[in-house]
Amino acid sequence: MSASPTLLIDELSFSYSGKKALDKVSFAIQPGECTVLLGSNGAGKSTLFSLITRLYDTRQGRIELCGFDIKKQTRNALAKLGVVFQQTTLDMDLTVMQNLRYHTALHGMGRQLANQRIQQELERLSMYERRFEKVRQLNGGHRRRVEIARSLLHKPSLLLLDEPTVGLDVPSRQALVEYVHQLVADEDLAVLWASHLIDEIYPSDHVIVLHKGQIKAKGSVDEVIAVTQSSQIKEAFTKLTEAA
Numbered sequence: 352m353s354a355s356p357t358l359l360i361d362e363l364s365f366s367y368s369g370k371k372a373l374d375k376v377s378f379a380i381q382p383g384e385c386t387v388l389l390g391s392n393g394a395g396k397s398t399l400f401s402l403i404t405r406l407y408d409t410r411q412g413r414i415e416l417c418g419f420d421i422k423k424q425t426r427n428a429l430a431k432l433g434v435v436f437q438q439t440t441l442d443m444d445l446t447v448m449q450n451l452r453y454h455t456a457l458h459g460m461g462r463q464l465a466n467q468r469i470q471q472e473l474e475r476l477s478m479y480e481r482r483f484e485k486v487r488q489l490n491g492g493h494r495r496r497v498e499i500a501r502s503l504l505h506k507p508s509l510l511l512l513d514e515p516t517v518g519l520d521v522p523s524r525q526a527l528v529e530y531v532h533q534l535v536a537d538e539d540l541a542v543l544w545a546s547h548l549i550d551e552i553y554p555s556d557h558v559i560v561l562h563k564g565q566i567k568a569k570g571s572v573d574e575v576i577a578v579t580q581s582s583q584i585k586e587a588f589t590k591l592t593e594a595a
């Protein structure tokens with residue numbers, strides 16, 4: 352097919368009762384690229400995610416997933432999307448398997464394919480042997496793993512992660528960050544990762560600095576460091592968000 356980026360955001364704006372939360376935001380993410388969306392509280396990260404997932408309607412600007420316009424070709428576009436929200440959306444009183452089956456049914460997968468995909472994704476995260484346990488019995492890190500497995504069952508091209516490490520202990524955080532980067536490398540997946548944690552960024556990542564609804568810088572880690580004449584990404588972020 353064409354060389355459409357996995358995610359295209361073009362001149363996207365959004366306001367809450369006249370108050371601007373996103374102001375002409377534009378960027379693109381290619382396959383095999385992990386882009387970290389860095390922003391402090393109120394930067395507009397959740398608003399952007401709500402627009403990409405169609406929780407909110409796009410009124411100004413355009414969003415495309417693998418070349419599909421999310422307003423006009425919603426089904427095709429959303430089939431390309433996997434999401435892990437900040438707040439868990441697992442049913443605590445169902446087993447891991449039941450939670451995942453619910454998702455495969457939503458995506459119209461037959462039982463055989465569903466079981467095969469569930470096994471593959473859970474095994475990759477060392478969670479297959481725990482598939483008959485209720486989610487409530489799992490610790491925070493393991494619940495997150497189940498959510499990541501679930502988000503990948505339908506083989507999306509873009510994975511959206513909204514601060515997925517919040518509330519996790521350091522080893523679980525590191526494992527999750529490592530796992531997602533491995534996925535990007537192995538599966539040619541595109542990832543958009545909202546975070547305010549600088550230490551979750553890898554040198555190979557792309558970075559978008561969002562501040563008060565506007566993009567202050569975007570590019571590779573090295574490019575963002577260079578453009579701000581900083582020695583490290585933390586310093587670049589501080590310069591970009593303190594000046595504004």
Ligand SMILES: Nc1ncnc2c1ncn2[C@@H]1O[C@H](COP(=O)(O)OP(=O)(O)OP(=O)(O)O)[C@@H](O)[C@H]1O
Pocket residue numbers: 367371372390391392393394395396397398399
């Ligand atoms: N439902 C809402 N009604 C009115 N204003 C809102 C609403 N949700 C967000 N806002 C405002 O829009 C702006 C962007 O908020 P948003 O939640 O998208 O930022 P964020 O980067 O996700 O922040 P956080 O990390 O705190 O979740 C902020 O000024 C916020 O106060």
